Amino acid sequence: MSFSLKNLPERSAKPRAEGITLVLDKGYSVRQVEDLVEVCSGHIDIVKLGWGTSYVTQGLEEKIKVYQNAGIPVYFGGTLFEAYLMRNQLSDYRKLMERYDVTHVEVSNGTILLSDEKKQAIIKELSNDYTVYSEVGSKNPNEIIPPYKWVRTIQQELEAGSEKVICEARESGTVGMFRPNGEIRSGLLEEITDQISPKHLLFEAPKKEQQVWFIRKYGSNVNLGNIQPEEVIPLETLRLGLRGDTLLDFYSLEEGNELDQVIKANGMNDQE
Amino acid sequence: MSFSLKNLPERSAKPRAEGITLVLDKGYSVRQVEDLVEVCSGHIDIVKLGWGTSYVTQGLEEKIKVYQNAGIPVYFGGTLFEAYLMRNQLSDYRKLMERYDVTHVEVSNGTILLSDEKKQAIIKELSNDYTVYSEVGSKNPNEIIPPYKWVRTIQQELEAGSEKVICEARESGTVGMFRPNGEIRSGLLEEITDQISPKHLLFEAPKKEQQVWFIRKYGSNVNLGNIQPEEVIPLETLRLGLRGDTLLDFYSLEEGNELDQVIKANGMNDQE
Amino acid sequence: MSFSLKNLPERSAKPRAEGITLVLDKGYSVRQVEDLVEVCSGHIDIVKLGWGTSYVTQGLEEKIKVYQNAGIPVYFGGTLFEAYLMRNQLSDYRKLMERYDVTHVEVSNGTILLSDEKKQAIIKELSNDYTVYSEVGSKNPNEIIPPYKWVRTIQQELEAGSEKVICEARESGTVGMFRPNGEIRSGLLEEITDQISPKHLLFEAPKKEQQVWFIRKYGSNVNLGNIQPEEVIPLETLRLGLRGDTLLDFYSLEEGNELDQVIKANGMNDQE
Known part of the structure; x- marks a missing residue:
């Protein structure tokens, strides 16, 4: 090995239970995915095809296979789940996932209103066949959910069968755990992680300052999501103290x- | 078809008279263009090689051909037109367009001062040989053009032979129709479209919030420009209600x- | 030549002593580098593999060779130098550079505290074997260095053997010569360049407004750094008055x- 720095922090290895980097792909081509996988597959644990982008992506099948052949699971964004659900087409959504050998599913209600009870019932049902990531927090910046409700909802969804619960931030990092200016709601985060181990949570953190905050707070192996493909390598350097x-x-x-x-x-x- | 959502909004098909997505290419390589075309050619109606970027792009001829072979017309940014015009080299500019089989031309005065009369004379002349897109609105954030003048200028340029009139915003989305902070001048827009159908207009809207505003206001098939290549797929999801x-x-x-x-x-x- | 504008500003040619564009690569793949080189190698003078990104980049050797084969020198970011230095591993860092045929080295103390004397001793030592770029200015936005100290430090480092001194701005352009909001500290710059010729300096200027400021102030052939790969062509148009x-x-x-x-x-x- 040509690089030889001493005393770097210990980093989990793939397949990771902790220290997950979830990448947000909002429309890469087949060759762009090949490039991404070539240069940093070891730092990518799972890929989300953002919201409904897969619906309008040409060559989707081949693209998904490139990820899967590199050992990286792919799933469709939560908004696509919501688009199917609100039209009473959940069974079509299941067919879609089977069609592309998708093994993970995000259950969210960031835009539509869906009662906690119904959401948990869906998590329970889908977790029989898929690895479920459920998402908590609204995409609407005006809808502020109080901390105790975050905690209760997360606990219930874990019990219902979620593998991890995603804490919402959007692609922009300006809602959910964050204020509209991107600043972190640190009191909220402290209250959540006081009661729930961060290893069950996956924090959406698209901005560098947010990533730095989570890494300093919860360590190199915190689970982070909505990472842009070109930020995978920069994020890995933050985790290792190389920035x-x-x-x-x-x-x-x-x-x-x-x-x-x-x-x-x-x-x-x-x-x- | 593996995707099967019901009740999506109706989207125009290529070649589109309305619902145009105009992409701003500020220096893609041949292979990047190939990738873009592969993954979303159906959502790209026309490409602008931003300002004078084509002047300093290596391999320009091959690159332009990739777009053209995919059925996507390409043209040079308005600032290049202005750079030739201010040097009295309009005839050289025509030769340049012929050299690259460019069929569209943007006539603008975003930076240089060019009287309305002279601009319209140029539109009239060029529209004999090219499809003309003329652009209205200054690139200078301190130069605020009143609404009635936008309306009159747009009408005159359409009469002079413009296929569509582009409403200026720059790559940054902070001038013309927008305030320096990127916020939309909605009163201005309402006054313009009260008198001129949006189908004759093409709105530069590089930021997501701006795209959302135009789509909500004028529908899925509004004409939008200065879209970054990597935002073509995200924009298409906004048009279809999939974000x-x-x-x-x-x-x-x-x-x-x-x-x-x-x-x-x-x-x-x-x-x- | 198909482009034929008269009276463009004179631009230096490669290999350039002035008018340098230093590109910040934060994780490109081999094929992305090939694309970049194909489309604008003539406008790239040197490439910095940002901070510790090279440590976690798969396929690094092949990637570096693509740059080198195109006649573009590559070096490792200053933070990697600091990471080795703070661990007393400077000799390992030299081996690393030899391993990849790296001929340039950045000597910085943007994060670690390193006395001026020790820094200059290192510059002196390394300049026997490498082309040294030393960097001045803290990455910490709260640490404001007064102008007279910038001047003195830059002069001493040039005397110690630095080929050029880099004025810090980070990838974000919000520290060093810039205020946290990205605005330029113009008084500081004027005081520095009153005493030191800009040709010995390389200004980090990741944002367009900053690039415009330097080009207007010091001319087309000012040395600029931390340019994102996709901004190389746009920057070249700014230098030539084509934007x-x-x-x-x-x-x-x-x-x-x-x-x-x-x-x-x-x-x-x-x-x-």
Whole structure:
């Protein structure tokens, strides 16, 4: 191995139960997927074909196979699930997933109103045949869900059969766990993770500042989602402390290192 | 067909007179164009090689041919037209277009000052040999053109021979129809479209919020421009109501759908 | 030549001592690099593999070779240098550079604290074997370095053996020479370039507005860095006055051009 840095943080290996990077593909071509897989397949655990993009993507079948042949599961975005559900076409949605050998399903109600009871019933039913990721939090920036309700809903959905619960942020990172300006609702996050282990959660964090926040708070192996394909490698460097933002968070000093003092005096570790 | 959603909005088919998506290419390579065409050629009606980018693009001839062979016309950005015009080199510009089999031309005065009379004379002359798109609105954020003047100028340019009139926004979406913060000047738009049918207009709308606004206001088949290549598929989902932002705008409920009530109570339709 | 505009500004040719465009690659695949080189190799002088991205890039060796075979030198980001240095592994870092035939090295202290004396000693030592680019300015937005200190540090590093000194801005363009909102600290820049020729400096300018500012201030052949790969062609048009922002800055009027008056009246030249 030509790279040989000492004392990097320990990173989980594929197939990962923790430290998942979920990529948001909003319309890549076959060759773009081949390129992505070639350059960083080891850092991608699962791919979501964003909202209804798969509906209008030419060459979808071949594209999905490239991911699957690289050992990366693919699933359709939650909004497509909602589009089928609101039309009473859930059985058609199941056929669609079978047609493309899709093994994961996102159950969400980010846009449509769907009662907690009905949502949990759907999770229960689908979890017999699929790995279910359910999503909590509205896409509507004006709909603020109080912390206790996040906690209760997440717990109920895990019990109903969700493999992980996704905490909503959208592609823009401006709703759900975040304020409209992209700032994190840290009190909300603390209340949630006080009661539910982060390993059962997957945080949508499309912006770098958000990724940095989660990695500093929950460690290198936090589960992060809605990562743009071109941000997979930059995110991996954040997890390993190989970017300025986390360089001083993840490493142990060798004994006798003369930089010891100055680094500790730097104070960047205290930015949080 | 593996996708089977009921009650999607009707979308025009190529070659489109309405519902045009105009893509802004600011320097794609041959292979990138091949990928784009492969994955979404059906959703691209015309491509603009942004401003003077074609001047410094290696392999331009082969690249243009990939678009043309896919049935997608290509033209040079209006700023290149202005660069030739201000140097008294309009005849060289015509030779350039012939050299690359370019059939469309954008006549603009976003940066240079060119009187309305002279601009219309050029439109008239060029429309004998080319399909002319003329552009209205300054690239200078400090130059605010009043609504009545937009209307009059657009009408005169259509009469002079413009196929469509482009309403300026730049790549950034912060001038012309938009305020410097990207917010839409909705009063201006209403005054324009009160007197001129949107089918004669092509709105530059590089940002998602702007695209959503136009689609909600003028329907799925509004003409939109300055769309980044990677946003073609996301835009198509907005037009079809397959993204959260427009999911509840475009669909008809099946009779007896039990979600009927809750969706109508959601209120997202009223965001506008 | 099919393009034939008169009176474009004179642009330096490769290999360039001035007018350098330094590209920031944060994880391109082999084929993406091939595409980039094909479409604009003439406008790229050097490539930086951003911070520690090379550490987690699959197929790195082949990728680097594509750049090198196109005559474009590649080097590792300064944060990787810092990651090795803080672990007392500078000799391992040298081996790494030899392993990939890397001829340039960035010496920075954007994140770690490293005294000026020690930094200059390292520059001196490395400049025996490599072309050294040293970087000045903190990545920490709260650490404001006064102008006189920028000047002194830059001068000392040039004397120590730096080929050029890079003025920090990060990928985001919000630190160092820039305020957190991306606005330029113009007084700082004026004080620096009053005493040090811009040809010895390389300004990180990831945002278009920043690029425009430097080009208007220091001319077409200013050295600019942290340019995203997809912004190389757009930047080249700015340098040549082929984009609205600089169209009226770089050209000489032909005698008798009837647009003469109106252009001068436009006032866009005065925006600065």
